[in-house]
Amino acid sequence: MRLAQTGKTTKLLCLVLTGVLGLWSANAFAQTAQPTPTDLRLVPQSETQIKLSFAPIVKNVAPAVVNVYASRKVVQRQRVSPFFDDPFFRRFFGQPGGGGFDRPRERVESSLGSGVIISQDGTVITNHHVIKDADEVRVALSDRREFDAEIVLLDERTDLAVLKIKGEGPFDHTTFAESDSLEVGDIVLAIGNPFGVGQTVTQGIVSATARTQVGVTDFQFFIQTDAAINPGNSGGALVDMEGKLVGINTAIFSRSGGSNGIGFAIPAHMARFVARAADQGGKVQRPWLGATVQLVxxxxxxxxxxxxxxxxxxxxxxxxxxxxxAGLKVSDLVVAIGGKEVTDPNSFGYRFATKMIGDDTEFKIIRDGKEIALPISLVPAPETVPRDTRELVEFSPFEGATVMNLSPAVSTEIGLEGVFEGVVITAVRRGSTANQVGLRPGDVVRGINEQVVESTRMLETVTKTPPRVWRLEIERDGKVSQLILR
Structure with a gap:
């Protein structure tokens, strides 16, 4: 009898233990089933895990990645032989007379790239260089539908552009990730249309998160990846393992034109900033600091x-x-902006330029060995003088140049640090005199024949009464050079 009771007791104890262990297992399973972002970074530990696929991520993201076709009309001058003035030659060749002069000939140039739909109304973000100077833009979806697209915003400084699909939605779209949370070694997928062969997915890891000295945009701050990026991928998506957009594929390092495993993407934080600007009137407004910095x-x-x-x-x-x-002083050491570390002037420019107008941000500085927090107001740069944009047409070294009066607003827009007065060249027409003498956009005209150039009106007046000898003072990249022309 005692043995039977003991057996029952043992059996009951086993049932209790089984229940406790079951609850513990269920708890553990629930915790495993809902991993935190940190838990997602795991090395494969079994054959089953090795056979895992990225297909679910691609199926969710691929419909939001589009092909972008841009075209523009270009007028070329065609040299016509004087023999075509002869009626005998016109009879056989059917060509009108030309007298040996150039004739205009129109042709269409096209470019191909990729883009990413970021909202259900058909807003697309792509690279500026994909649609630069385009007269017509079309996008092709992954389901082979094609639509015309309107150019909403172009921002050459970031090499980003925003399009709007001319069609009825809703469209499949992707969402932005927080690109600052990326770490070196994270797995990413690059989706685009390389070489025009059709939508392609490549996989790699994040090689660097703050790569500078790339030379593609004014804001040198890129995500580097070894996921294969080839021509045609420009403007495509770089996504994380949650299927969120972490970057816009932009450039590769290559001597052959193909992928060498060194690709660069503009961080999603910058892309989001430009997309917001498109929503708020179609113009990128960056905050003005009014200070210059240098590398330590x-x-x-x-x-x-x-x-x-x-x-x-x-x-x-x-x-x-x-x-x-705000009380910032010369010789202050800025180590962080908005809680994000800055390591060089490029990361400093990126962190500050992606802040929204109207807010405040905090600079962490070191002054006399002590850390100080300085609140900085984010306001647009003032336009202290009218721009008075003029294209110079009189015969002079400036013929074919478009000039503008400088102010903090203009200086911020075109990326001239610390130059707020004078006249700046904003465009140079190909084949013009200004182009032939070597003038470039961004050059500041300081003087002509020892006379200070103070405004575009003054510069235009000088070109209407040209001297026999031109002595020009041109500032480029902070250095003033003299140019003498007869």
Whole structure:
């Protein structure tokens, strides 16, 4: 009898333990079934895991990636032989007379790239260089439907553009990820249309998250990946393992034109900033700081008693600027903006330029060995003088150049740091005199024949009464050069 009771007790104890273990297992399973983002970064531990596929991610994202076709009409001059003036030759060749002069000939240039739909109403983000100077833009969806597209915004400085599909939605779209959460080693997928062969998916890892010195945009801050990116991928999507957009594929490092495993994407944070600008009137407005900075090298770090080079050093603060109002001073060391570390002038420019007008941000600085938090107001740069844009047509070294009066607003738009006065060249027509003498957009005209050029009106007046000898003072990349022309 005791044995029977003992058996029952043992059996009951086993049932209780089984129930407890079952609850514990269910708990563990529930926790495993809902992993945190950190838990998602796991090395495959079994054959089953090795056989896992990216297909579900691709099926969700691929419909939001489109092909972008851009075309423009180009007028070329065609040389006609003087023999065609002869009626004998016209009889056989059917060509009108030309007298040996150039004749206009129109042809169509086209380019192919990729784009990403970022909202259900058909808003598409792509690269500026894909649709630059385009007269007509069409997009082709993954289901083979094609639509005309309207250019909403072009921003050459970031190499980004925003399009709007002319068609009835809703359209499949993807959402932005927080690109600042990316880490080196994270798996990413690149989706686009390389070489025009059709939509293609490649896989790789994040090789670097803040790569500078790429030379593609004014804001040198890129995600580097070894996912194969080829011509035609420009404007396509770089997505994470949640299927969210972390970057816009933009460029490759290649000597042959093909992928060498070094590709670059514009971070989603910058793409989101440009997309918001398109929603708010179609113009990119960047905040104005009114200060210049420089890289901190080992010598400067030693002079500042730093254990290593970090941050950027403030070299100038301009009167009436937000930097001056906030109390920023020359020789301050800026180490973070909005809680994000800055390591060089490029990362500094990126972190500040992607802040929205109307908000505040916080600069973390080191002054006299102490960390200080400075709130900076994010306001647009003022236009202190009218732009008075003029295209110079009189015969002179400036014939074919478009010029504009400088102000903090113009300087910020075209990327001239610390140059707020004078006349700047904003465009140079191909084949013009200005083009032939070597003038470029971004050149600042400082003087002509020892006379300071103060406005576009003054420059145009000078070109109408040309001297025998032109002595020009041109500022380029912070250096003033003299050019003498007869």
């Amino acid at each position: 090298n080992s010598e400067i770090a030693e002079a500042l008693s730093l254990d290593r080079p970090r941050g950027v050093l403030v070299t100038a603060v301009f009167d009436g600027s937000p930097a001056q109002d």
